[in-house]
Amino acid sequence: MAAPPAKGEVQWMPVPEAPANCPPGLEYMMQIDQLLVHQKIELLEVLTGWEQANKYVVKNTLGQQVYFAAEVSECCQRQCCGSAREFKMSILDNAGKEVMCMQRPLRCDSSCCCADWRPYMEVEAPPGNIIGYVTTEKCACLYPTFMIQDASQQNVLRIHAPVCGSGCSCSPKFHVRSLDGQDVGLIQKQWSGFTKEFFTDADNFGISFPMDLDVKIKGVMLGALFLIDFMFFEHGGGE
Template structure:
């Protein structure tokens, strides 16, 4: 497996972080995804970038990914063009490098820039729909998250490497995170939409953090026995949802109204 690209290692500042012990290898499971076989919840915590808070200059996102007892499972760092971050905002192309505690890249999440993408009414065409690809290890495709056509509510297909839709995600009609509506929930359903099997929750982080930064917290829950490749793909869905609905540009709390 390739080492993490230079500049996207583990952050060394702050208090030491307790990491989840790496489980033994499992036949048929991509190296590094053994962690996901042992958990049914993840917390994705975006780090506050001081320069961005003070200047409004959009910096590359970084996230801690923790289990339910606060142990860090992975670290995620965005790779994107500096000019695109300033001028394309949350619509920008990005690659998220997800590493373990040794700095080895385990999962890679990528989204291409699509100038005409975003409107859920037009997402019937793949060229007008946002999507991310998920690889584990990097270079080996394990799944897709594809925006689907809908009237108002966000709707996504979770697909395997063969582009077979296995799960679906449906969001709420009103996506507003605040003290009166602390969590915004995106429900993960069976393919036919009849059975809830998990969820992604955007969690309220407090007024100062929400209004003056774009650092968001997400919780993910899924069945313990869900295929680890689908768990990794669902993690990729978190980043797509974050950029589409909660990522701020230039420190202005837009909530991405263009979407």
């Protein structure tokens, strides 16, 4: 498992006091209504085009690092299956402890005859304890509506993909809405500069949600961000 950067290299968010009902590691989420997610550029991938496991830093609006995220996946799948590959996203806190993980199984392309193609992610915090799921309501090729579900698979929020998807020149916005249609948050890809966009698939994202939203659901929304990155903006390997 990849280790987070040494403490001397980054400014970490101070650890807040956690209430009794908060999964260890999610106490950071209590004081946050926005997160900035920066994918780290892999030099080997830039030079050779050989798809590497993704790594991200997750920061608050003060620029303090909240988490370090590292993809765990098979090399063969990264090269051959591209963004459809099976992966685990391991989320580490400032002590290097794994506090969350997101599991995404291998998904066939929607054009094939396989019935198990729809995007899906399971979110655990701490690892081994399911706190929620990310699923879809509509066909992934027709701008899906993502569903944020709690541990009992009850729908909590919807995320609507933009019509332009990854093909427009603007910063695509994925609107987060309550079940009755009210806007409550946003996931948006940020422009990271022509050179970075042209030579790599490294992305920067912003995510916002209500401050008083259940920290478990905030964790599931972070998982949705990674799923969206793979579905819409990951173009290496077999793609």
